[in-house]
Amino acid sequence: MEKSDDEQQVTPKYHQSNPEPIGDEEKQKERDFRKKLNQTARETVSDSIHQRVKLIVHRPDYDQENWQEYATLSQGIMPIVKELARRTQLFLEHEIRSELARNHYYGSKFLADSIAYKDYRFFAKKRPPSDSPSLAVGVRIDESASMSAMGRLEAAKRAVIAVYEFCQRCQIPVLIYGDTADVSRMEQMSIYAYADWERTDSSDRYRLMGIRARSNNRDGMALRIMAQRLAEAPQQTKLLISISDGQPKAMDDYTDRYAVQDMQQTIEQYERKGITFLAAAIGQDKEKIAEIYGKERFLDITDLQEFPSRLVRIIARYL
Numbered sequence: 001m002e003k004s005d006d007e008q009q010v011t012p013k014y015h016q017s018n019p020e021p022i023g024d025e026e027k028q029k030e031r032d033f034r035k036k037l038n039q040t041a042r043e044t045v046s047d048s049i050h051q052r053v054k055l056i057v058h059r060p061d062y063d064q065e066n067w068q069e070y071a072t073l074s075q076g077i078m079p080i081v082k083e084l085a086r087r088t089q090l091f092l093e094h095e096i097r098s099e100l101a102r103n104h105y106y107g108s109k110f111l112a113d114s115i116a117y118k119d120y121r122f123f124a125k126k127r128p129p130s131d132s133p134s135l136a137v138g139v140r141i142d143e144s145a146s147m148s149a150m151g152r153l154e155a156a157k158r159a160v161i162a163v164y165e166f167c168q169r170c171q172i173p174v175l176i177y178g179d180t181a182d183v184s185r186m187e188q189m190s191i192y193a194y195a196d197w198e199r200t201d202s203s204d205r206y207r208l209m210g211i212r213a214r215s216n217n218r219d220g221m222a223l224r225i226m227a228q229r230l231a232e233a234p235q236q237t238k239l240l241i242s243i244s245d246g247q248p249k250a251m252d253d254y255t256d257r258y259a260v261q262d263m264q265q266t267i268e269q270y271e272r273k274g275i276t277f278l279a280a281a282i283g284q285d286k287e288k289i290a291e292i293y294g295k296e297r298f299l300d301i302t303d304l305q306e307f308p309s310r311l312v313r314i315i316a317r318y319l
Helices: 024-044 063-075 078-098 112-117 150-170 204-210 220-229 256-273 286-293 307-318
Strands: 055-058 099-102 123-126 135-142 176-183 187-195 235-245 276-283 298-299
Touching: 024 055, 055 235, 063 150, 063 204, 078 150, 078 307, 099 256, 135 150, 135 220, 150 176, 150 204, 150 307, 176 220, 176 307, 187 204, 187 220, 220 235, 220 256, 220 276, 235 286, 256 276, 256 286, 276 286, 276 307, 286 298
Parallel strands: 055 187, 135 176, 135 235, 235 276, 276 298
Antiparallel strands: 099 123, 176 187
16 A cells, blocks of 8 residues: 555555555454454443343455545545645644633633624634644444445445545544444344554545445444443544444334433433444434434534534644
């Protein structure tokens, strides 16, 4: 693999036969990391309604087709991401120089222009020399079968490429997980850890291309697992974005009011731990998703082409 500072692997070069094999030591590290993710996820849901659900956390691999798909999908996105990252970095540098950090719930200076955002972050406060912007981001992708319709899957991939590359450029820790339910009786819940700040890998951008439309969706369980990872992060602001096209539905009877209550209880529980939830609705059930998450956490994604840049701009707001 070769890259320049400007290209950032937008056009990856690779051998036409087979990718370079991973060494035995790296394979063992991957196995150990996957084992840890499985153990942590099971502990997280052990005191919830999902405690008996058979769960497997996967660490997807990547191949030449993933490399090529990334190159294709990222071409139109990267110029936008680079410009947004450049502006964000200039803004952060200015904030440090001015010794005032914006977007706080309290502080020494009231900022009238922030009222338009309606998120109560109306104040600025003095920033100590060691106090750099502190944000961790998690992105959850619904990999239910309905995501294959109307370009939703490609839109989700383009969005996570944008988020991943923006976070890499701005040095923001990022988790990107996908999930589905009921692929088999022995695997009632499947989590796919595409990118994880605990084991960063420049090849994670290619793993993202493994996102698929698969089976059902057990949203509350996925949110709980990701929210717990974020809650344990040292960053001050913790943002969890769920990209979904529909309501929760999984066997047995994880649907309707029962599933909605589970999701809302999970959101309430982890908001008390400092997690900020946002729901990006890209399908036909937008009204129901808005009802589940609450309008203050709801993003109506009507234009799928604008979705990646809009998502990045939203993340930048939390820096």
